[in-house]
Amino acid sequence: MIGRLLLLLHIASRHLLMRQRQTLVATSGVAVGVGFFLAVSALMVGSQADFVRQLIDVAPHxxxxxxxxxxxxxxxxxxxxxxxVVLHGYKVRNExxxxxxxxxxxxxxxxxxxxxxxxxxxxxxxxxxxxxxxxxxxxxxxxxxxxxxxxxxxxxxxxxxxxxxxxxxxxxxxxxxxxxxxxxxxxxxxxxxxxxxxxxxxxxxxxxxxxxxxxxxxxxxxxxxxxxxxxxxxxxxxxxxxLSDPYTAQDVARTLEQRYGYKAESWQERSSDFLSLLVTRNIIMYTVVSAILLVASFGIYTAVSNSVADKRRDIAILRSMGFSEADLQIVFVIEGLALAVIGVLLGWLLGYALMSILGSLRFSIGGEDQSIPIDRSPRQYLIAAAASLLAGGVAAWLPARKSAKVDPVDILRGAM
Structure with missing residues (x-):
């Protein structure tokens, strides 16, 4: 089983090395998509985290x-x-x-x-x-x-x-x-x-x-x-x-208000309008950056599709040698995932560089120099990698299905 998988990996690598220009274009597309995904999401998430932190710290919870x-x-x-009961003529006592x-x-x-x-x-x-x-x-x-x-x-x-x-x-x-x-x-x-x-x-x-x-x-x-x-x-x-944990403020405020009757307002309640706007902002942000990765995955789809079209005669020979439909699909899916992995690694480097540039910028606000808050947490890198690998796998699997439908007899007969 392991030997067969290594053979499929060898075939996939040979396909990629023989089409170096398409491989470079596809990986560059993924790298640019991942890099700008990291830059945009780090900027948006960082500014949001800084805004929420100010909401939490600027006043009591x-x-x-x-x-x-x-x-x-x-x-x-x-x-x-x-x-x-109907009350008439009563006067409210001033307290x-x-x-x-x-x-x-x-x-x-x-x-x-x-x-x-x-x-x-x-x-x-x-x-x-x-x-x-x-x-x-x-x-x-x-x-x-x-x-x-x-x-x-x-x-x-x-x-x-x-x-x-x-x-x-x-x-x-x-x-x-x-x-x-x-x-x-x-x-x-x-x-x-x-x-x-x-x-x-x-x-x-x-x-x-x-x-x-x-x-x-x-x-x-x-x-x-x-x-x-x-x-x-x-x-x-x-x-x-x-509080030591500001996110428990709502529950604590509710308990104190029920016990003493006085209005206890948590920071979430005071900032409910801003927090609801942040939810909408997040939806828009992830929609935009997901579209960037989706566009980048088209490069993988194009590269694998061309590989399937150019290797039809090789596919027929492999089928006649005993390779199954699943084996051929695995070959082309491996190609797509390899392009995605290389693109993700290069995209991480590009994203890190872009975040460093954005983080070094200084702006004068209120008479003070302030930098742009950037979220550099591993979470952003993992999201970008997972989304790219998923998009790359799907983009490679769609044309890979065509390789399974190839009839080796018709292709070999047509080549004679």
Missing amino acids: IIISDELRSPAPQPGRRAFPDGA VRGIKDWQAVMASAAAIPGAVVSPSLSGAVTLRLGGREEPLGVIGIDPALESRVSTISDKLRAGHLDDLERVQGGVIIGEELASRLGLNMGDIVGATAASGTTRSLRIVGLVKKGNSQLGSSNGYMLLREAQSLLGRPFIINRIGIK
Whole structure:
């Protein structure tokens, strides 16, 4: 059996070596297809992975707020849940916003293995400087905890998050807001809350422009100072949670929301529109790159078809010598797979070179030089190889079937 297979491999190799030009064209087509498949998929997958990573890391994986997805039922409806109850003239009681018993909520979240929890309070103040006024969304944080659940420390153009602890009345604002007010590091600006409380704030940090986490009209303060300025002592209205496995965020958020009633929003829920667009993008990407490999497989089909047509007399002789139909099909399928394997190896080299070129390109974004994110994982190489070998095998098998239908008597008789 092994000797017969070696003989078939020898025949297939002789066919390829005798048609060197077609062999070169077919392998070059596969190599170009595989190379551009790797370059395009590495570029698209790399940019997608970088985008998802930013979605995951830029903010806490779960945000618990003092909002409710649906209002609490009235006492009458709770007392008679199955009755026909109609309520008239009732007044909704105004409740102080904030997460009740937030220490228990934080303790439950912190009990999750690998979880980091950060409390915060958000509100609004008005900044006044030289007769100009600008609204500022204040976010009171614990710097030590907030730096572990978000990447705000990496987004600072100047200053450090810990400066909020060291400087009384310190505030971190965006570069755009500072530019509009003419503020620089260390400057002092007046702030007035809705309750009428006035406080002087000192600029201790500036956030880079274009940061999606902190808008142009938002800023960070120390939690206890924000509570004092907003007139809400010992109150928080947001809890950020970072998990060791971000992809469990939806399940954890659902559990916490069912337990405490407050809206717990995972990063998947906050980014659902973007994630659905990525699915469509992936479908388009793999359709395009698969078409590239499909076109490359036509070179194998052409090479094997011409080999079958040119070797009809040799096929007849082999059949008369006792070779079966399956043996002849194996010969031409081996030819196609050999072309695909050689093309894949050359395509890997081409794809690696293209990825290296793309990865070395630098672009200025937001005043900083950034490179194109490239996915260089072995997964892309394996996908390209598997798709090429499958396409090459099918492309070789289609004309190989014709060799099995050759009648050796008719061919030999016609050759005489």
